[in-house]
Amino acid sequence: MLIAIVTGASSGLGREYVRTLDTRELDEIWVIARRRERLQALAEETATPLRILACDLTEPAVLRAIEEELAENHPIVKYLINAAGFGKIGGFSDIPTEELCSMIDLNCRAAVAITQMTLPYIPPTGRILQVCSCAAFQPIPFLNVYAASKSFLLRYTRALRSEIASRGIHVTAVCPYWIEDTEFIAKAKNTKNSTYIQNFPFPQEREDVVRRSLRGVENNVEIVTPGLIPFLHRILAGLLPHSFMMAAGKLFHRH
Numbered sequence: 001m002l003i004a005i006v007t008g009a010s011s012g013l014g015r016e017y018v019r020t021l022d023t024r025e026l027d028e029i030w031v032i033a034r035r036r037e038r039l040q041a042l043a044e045e046t047a048t049p050l051r052i053l054a055c056d057l058t059e060p061a062v063l064r065a066i067e068e069e070l071a072e073n074h075p076i077v078k079y080l081i082n083a084a085g086f087g088k089i090g091g092f093s094d095i096p097t098e099e100l101c102s103m104i105d106l107n108c109r110a111a112v113a114i115t116q117m118t119l120p121y122i123p124p125t126g127r128i129l130q131v132c133s134c135a136a137f138q139p140i141p142f143l144n145v146y147a148a149s150k151s152f153l154l155r156y157t158r159a160l161r162s163e164i165a166s167r168g169i170h171v172t173a174v175c176p177y178w179i180e181d182t183e184f185i186a187k188a189k190n191t192k193n194s195t196y197i198q199n200f201p202f203p204q205e206r207e208d209v210v211r212r213s214l215r216g217v218e219n220n221v222e223i224v225t226p227g228l229i230p231f232l233h234r235i236l237a238g239l240l241p242h243s244f245m246m247a248a249g250k251l252f253h254r255h
């Protein structure tokens with residue numbers, strides 16, 4: 001059974017990846033997110049059968065259950081796309097500790113666990129796409145833990161790519177910038193005080209990010225920066241001291 005696994009499939013980028021993979025002659029797409037009804041609605045749209053795994057990826061028992069599902073079915077995983085993730089805008093006292101830890105659990109722990117458990121089922125023609133962020137390129141005050149979590153995921157992905165290069169599997173990190181046509185920003189702003197960071201100019205569109213990143217993983221690109229702004233951000237954050245980048249970032253602060 002040839003399959004794709006997409007986390008965060010109930011909205012935004014994840015759902016768009018599923019719609020795009022629907023044309024790739026897969027036997028099934030395994031879709032993971034908490035909102036079952038959203039995944040069921042998506043299943044009505046796609047020609048490819050969806051296996052709905054409605055669950056909370058921050059729960060360790062859920063990760064074990066997914067591992068068991070893999071062991072029972074022995075699929076060939078052509079695509080693994082880790083798109084589930086969330087961020088929170090605010091100062092350290094604006095976001096409850098529990099939420100910060102949950103962000104790390106989802107953006108880092110679950111992404112690593114899903115990747116590790118899926119690797120035995122990925123053939124040499126397989127593709128792994130980790131949805132990171134431009135936030136991974138530098139520390140970002142008031143988006144602190146989110147940026148750190150994406151930096152972790154980017155580094156994990158790059159090192160994994162190098163480790164398994166001889167297996168032929170393409171491993172790509174995509175680092176988008178500010179995407180307004182997903183649910184991410186509204187959720188990120190839902191904190192005690194999210195006014196520190198204003199909306200960034202020239203937002204990206206999810207369809208464009210999905211198209212560019214799938215093209216990138218097909219071509220075995222290590223890091224996809226889908227657009228001029230994420231590309232420039234990556235270059236500048238690589239060349240300039242992070243203290244300078246953080247000071248420059250104050251231009252986007254409201255106070």
Ligand SMILES: NC(=O)c1ccc[n+]([C@@H]2O[C@H](COP(=O)([O-])OP(=O)(O)OC[C@H]3O[C@@H](n4cnc5c(N)ncnc54)[C@H](OP(=O)(O)O)[C@@H]3O)[C@@H](O)[C@H]2O)c1
Pocket residue numbers: 007008009010011012013014032033034035036038055056057058082083084085086087106131132133134175176177178179180182183184185187
């Ligand atoms: N939008 C941006 O500006 C932007 C920029 C750079 C990077 N990104 C990254 O892109 C990825 C996709 O975000 P998006 O913009 O598409 O946002 P989104 O529309 O909010 O999608 C996030 C997805 O993650 C799922 N999810 C959240 N918590 C979960 C949990 N505990 N267990 C399982 N699934 C969970 C959500 O589904 P349920 O709520 O149904 O569980 C949803 O399907 C994220 O990793 C994000 O960090 C976004």
